[in-house]
Amino acid sequence: MVAMATVVASPSCSSPSFSFTHSISSSRRSTFACCHRLPRSRKQCLRSGASSRGNGDEPEGVFHKRYPERGNDERAYLLPDGGGGKVVFESAGVQKKDKGLVYNLKEHQMVQNWRWNKKRIDDEGVAALIQALGQEKMPEVAPKLLIDLKSKGFVPGRATLSSLVLCYAKNGLFRQAKAMWSEIINSSFVPSIEVVSGLMDAYAMMGHFDEISTIVHETASRQDFDFSNEVYSLAVSCFGKSGQLELMEAMVKEMVLRGFKVDSMTGNAFVKYYSLFGSIEEMEAAYGRMKKSRILIEKEAIRAMASAYISERRFYKLGEFLRGVGLGRRNVGNLLWNLLLLSYAANFKMKSLQREFISMVGAGFSxxxxxxxxxxxxxxxxxxxxxxxxxxxxxxxxxxxxxxxxxxxxxxxxxxxxxxxxxxxxxxxxxxxxxxxxxxxxxxxxxxxxxxxxxxxxxxxxxxxxxxxxxxxxxxxxxxxxxxxxxxxxxx
Known part of the structure; x- marks a missing residue:
């Protein structure tokens, strides 16, 4: 038996963008042809009689495409006449979709496995498939899938749209992600805080900090969103992780002006990122502001400030900072005492090291x-x-x-x-x-x-x-x- 070597597929809509009002005329269908023995080039294909015209001349509009999961010489040929091509699709294991939508082999396999195994065409099921497509670096398949499902009566919900915007953003399709986010924010859907966080992280990774500010402002403008405070905290962390201290400072000030309270997570992140990317003076000023707000410094911020003092070899300042925090705190374990001992050991002050070790044991720390x-x-x-x-x-x-x-x-x-x-x-x-x-x-x-x-x-x-x-x-x-x-x- 001679195996069918070619796979014929040509998506009518290859753009990754998506519109809810998209429609394709059923009359715009193409002819698909294949040959049993795969040619090494397009000219060899036409000369060997693979063309439906059979005259050896190269037809107009020949389209060929390589598939990443197939061999280098295996191509699909799309001819512009009006043939059917049903036998080719059935033998190759690819089904011809309604309205001209056709998936390649890898896309077809993922979609069919989802349909046959999970059999979920609800909002959560489609969202799970779009998330999988994003992880497989195939974001362009998601709009084709939705157009296909919409033709069968599916209505995208909050889960589907949220997965789609994250699929676009995490794969670098920021124009489509921005359009999809506008669709969500102007609708009645309320996105989850996890979606907002993932979208901000994707923008921060690519340096699109203006989009992060836009997301914060659009979220804060919605009266039915009850997580605006968390969104400001996420923005502070995104700016801080990227070293954008000025943007982080401006976001904290805007947060206070809008009447939101600076919580412990935001205050500790503020000090932490000033410790990582700012000077010692800026770090100490940020810590002083946090103390005035009566926010307790936590473990990560303590480690960040200690690392800044150690890198500058300011061990005396480190000791003063640790005593100011309070050596009796037990919710951070032995961290404060260990750092105090380290400040003496780094300068080889052996008597002070032994004295503080005895004080540590005497205070009840093991x-x-x-x-x-x-x-x-x-x-x-x-x-x-x-x-x-x-x-x-x-x-x-x-x-x-x-x-x-x-x-x-x-x-x-x-x-x-x-x-x-x-x-x-x-x-x-x-x-x-x-x-x-x-x-x-x-x-x-x-x-x-x-x-x-x-x-x-x-x-x-x-x-x-x-x-x-x-x-x-x-x-x-x-x-x-x-x-x-x-x-x-x-x-x-």
């Missing part, structure tokens, strides 16, 4: 892995072996499992003083046959950096796919590397 590793890094850099061993014994007593940083502190300290042969004395007291893990807070490395053993082992673990690594394996490889680096090779 040290975690990051707490112990901050102290271990400081002791390792200062080669304070006795304190380092006591800290590891305390860690074992508290039931805290060491990670790659802890082992690195021991290895680096012993090799720094050329005591590599005594390293087994320390490692024998630890579970060196366990799998390596890394659980220390990354802010520690911003202030103290990574040790040589830590950096070398991390690079080794990332560069190989070998499984079953243990700390003892990493230590042995690192020791051989250090031994070879100290050798002298003579060239004769």
């Amino acid at each position: 040290p975690d892995l990051t707490t112990f590793n901050i102290r271990a890094l400081a002791y390792s850099r200062m080669c304070m072996f006795w304190d380092l061993h006591l800290s590891i014994e305390h860690m074992k007593h508290e039931g805290v499992i060491p990670d790659l940083v802890t082992y690195g502190c021991l290895v680096d300290a012993y090799l720094e003083r050329r005591l590599g042969r005594n390293l087994s004395f320390a490692l024998d007291k630890m579970n060196a046959e366990s799998a390596p893990v890394m659980l220390t807070d990354p802010l520690v490395f911003e202030a103290l950096g990574k040790g040589d053993f830590h950096s070398s082992s991390e690079a080794l673990l990332e560069s190989t796919r070998q499984r079953g690594w243990t700390y003892s394996n990493l230590v042995s490889i690192y020791l051989r590397k250090q031994y070879r680096s100290n050798q002298i090779f003579w060239n004769y």
Whole structure:
């Protein structure tokens, strides 16, 4: 049996834009022809008699299209005469749609699977298919699908229109997305906050910040929308994530002028993005404004401000900030105490480090892995072996499992003083046959950096796919590397 090799398809409406009043005359139908043996070019097709005219001359209006899921030489030929082409569609597995709407193979497969398996032609079902089309990077299929369904009596609802606007926006079709959003905002439909958020994120990713402001203003103008406050908060976050501090500042001011309250999420986002993209002075001013509003700073904003102070090496300012927040707060865990210990460890103020650690335990906080590793890094850099061993014994007593940083502190300290042969004395007291893990807070490395053993082992673990690594394996490889680096090779 000779397999049918060509697929004939030509959408009458290939534009991604969509109009609810679209109609196509049924008289505008084309002739579809195919050949059993696929030609290598259009001229070979016409010369071999594939044309319905059979005279070998190239007809006018020949249209051919490559399909991404098929071979490079498989094309579809559309001839302008009035033939039927029904046999071609049935043999190729493609059904000819009403009013000239035809899908290619991949589009046809998705649409038919949806119709046969799910059998949902309601608003939610069509919205789910449009969402899938957007994820498959086929937004141009969505308007063809809706035209096809509308011809059968389907009326798009809120879910379908919301999925369509997100499908356009996430695939870069902003003109169509803007038109669809205008259709929604001027209708009786109320979009969900998730749709507004997704649309803003898509515009922010492509730098269309004016469209974000337009969405905020259009949403706030609707009296039946009860989430205008959330929309302003989303706009502040979108501007902040993109580093548009002036737009973020203007949006907060507009939010206050319209009578909306700056909530905790908006205030913390305001401080967070000033910490990431602004200067220290601008960050402190934003934090002062938030304190005057009696908004409590949360974990993400604390980390962002601490990272800004650490990057500028302003550890005294960091300590003042942490004490101002309040070291007794328990809803952020050990974060405040760990950052305070880090501010002393980065300057190697060992007495102050030990004093604050005792204060932390006395306040009822239990040290975690990051707490112990901050102290271990400081002791390792200062080669304070006795304190380092006591800290590891305390860690074992508290039931805290060491990670790659802890082992690195021991290895680096012993090799720094050329005591590599005594390293087994320390490692024998630890579970060196366990799998390596890394659980220390990354802010520690911003202030103290990574040790040589830590950096070398991390690079080794990332560069190989070998499984079953243990700390003892990493230590042995690192020791051989250090031994070879100290050798002298003579060239004769």
